[in-house]
Amino acid sequence: MKNNLLKAALFSSMILAANGCSQTEPNKTAPTEMSEPQKIVVYQVFTRLFGNTNTTNKPWGTIEDNGVGKFNDFTDKALSEIKSLGVTHIWYTGVPHHAVIRDYTTYGISNDDPDVVKGRAGSPYAVKDYYQVNPDLAEDPAKRMDEFEALIARTHRNGIKVVIDIVPNHIARRYEGKNNPKGVKDFGADDDTSVEYKRDNNFYYIPEKGFKVPEPLGGYKPLGGETHPLSDGKFEEVPAKWTGNGSRESQPHFYDWYETVKINYGVKPDGTKDFPELPEGYSQKDFREHYQYWQDKEVPDSWKKFRDIALFWIKKGVDGFRYDMAEMVPVEFWSYMNAAIKMENPDAFLLAEIYNPKAYRDYIHLGKMDYLYDKVELYDTLKNIMQGKGSADHIIPIQSGLADINRHMLHFLENHDEQRIASPEFAGNAQKGKPAAVVSATIDQGPMMLYFGQEVGEPGAEDAGFGKSSRTSIFDYIGVPHHQRWMNGGKFDGGLLTKEEKQLRDFYQRLMNFVISSSAMAGAYQEIHTHNRQHTEWYNDRVFSFVRWSNKQRVIVVTNFDADQSFGFELALPPSLVEAWGLEEGEVQLKEKLYGNVKPVLKVQPDRASVRVDLKPLESWILEF
Missing domain, CATH: 2.60.40.1180 (Golgi alpha-mannosidase II)
Structure with missing residues (x-):
């Protein structure tokens, strides 16, 4: 020796x-730009499903049929039990006001058209008003923002940070900012709709053509065929706008994101950029230098709108954001927005949904993201191993290839887009997730994320309507049976769980508490x-x-x-x-x-x-x- x-x-x-x-x-x-000393554990909750105790689960059911969870269901007891899992951050999914098929005209909210809404409860990624919250989630819709602010305070009181979604790539087909701060104009209010593209237009247009609802496939009918005054196969939008996933057709395909429209960030239709690019060397500069760089630059109007939206929520006490489909938005915008957020809150948690490994380092170093989804590498590899189709040998090159950035990679085994481990379509047994959870949580410095119900083996088996089984529906009102057994009518004590479900939750609790203290x-x-x-x-x-x-x-x-x-x-x-x-x-x-x-x-x-x-x-x- x-x-x-x-x-x-x-x-x-x-x-x-x-x-x-x-x-x-x-x-x-x-971590010169972050002050989180411990490993982060994120608990993703689909907010409208979490507190719902109704067990009817009728396909395409209404709130009256199937129930809905509320902000107030996250009681101190519920939050303390979540905290006891080892959770440091809660991602409240579906908070900003998105399109829903429910009459809230009493509260000054226009009705949404089922022809351009997926499901009855609507996709949380078709945001209708960024300065307000989903009225479904409030006991009193007139005081819905007050109820969410109380939830922020309650979450903080229980020692957990708050994360919500921002979806910069697209917004609902009908966006109506009824709650804009003074001086804030709606998306598209000043657009020149006679041209396909202009730098300060918020949307891309298809001049001289009106929007047409997609041709339905597989016998699909909005609301399962239920009669509705707005469900007529039509939606007025003249001229038509590009669809959220980039479709330039006035009649998008049924599998396009037809419920949304794409935001223009100053990228011309030919792909060239109509804004300043970051100079050489900015990948090594911190957020303060990025912030200073943009101070004297002219940027597209949509950049300013989303920066102001993010700062609005930061000032409400939100601690960070999960950014939907971040790689569909230019990295320079992220430098601009994330630097502004960090100037307001240097500890803000900024997580990007991204699936292109070749872009990872640009979105971290240039876009100033804290964390990225590790989906296409570690998650996909572990899924194959859990299904008996892959080898543990395949983990080696993944960690080696990410060695310089693995502290920025968020690991998960479930989220709202992915199949439940216990579903027959994935592993058919929640126990098979245990070794993958240990590897995901302990293999590097990156955060670990749990999806609510994962810790008790939820299989996502319900026929909710628009959504398909194996994934807990994000489009409809539904109950989550295994999770409901843990809720036990609002006691949040696991009193109705089976022995095996209790043991599974105990496993996750032991594992997550170890990683945050190690x-x-x-x-x-x-x-x-x-x-x-x-x-x-x-x-x-x-x-x-x-x-x-x-x-x-x-x-x-x-x-x-x-x-x-x-x-x-x-x-x-x-x-x-x-x-x-x-x-x-x-x-x-x-x-x-x-x-x-x-x-x-x-x-x-x-x-x-x-x-x-x-x-x-x-x-x-x-x-x-």
């Missing part, structure tokens, strides 16, 4: 290297899977292992993805790790941090260390010493 000074130097070097840094190059995206989760990573695949008998690609460490804590994570087989082996630490950790010959008692049911011993020999591991199906060990 080398002397202690050399060990310390090597240890520090490995921490830097494992985090995509070197000792000579400072970490350009280190200093190793903010430290270095090294996979030991490859070494064990090459040198350890009985170790195979249904198992995955790695180590995490800080100056205060060292952790070995090993997990079994197989639902049927147990695996036993002598898990080995590579000689380089034994050297870096300065392990002395002898035996070290390890602590298992999830359940503490095993007490394995690490045996250290010269340049070699191993621990006996016996994993049951779907079992994981988090070993600390």
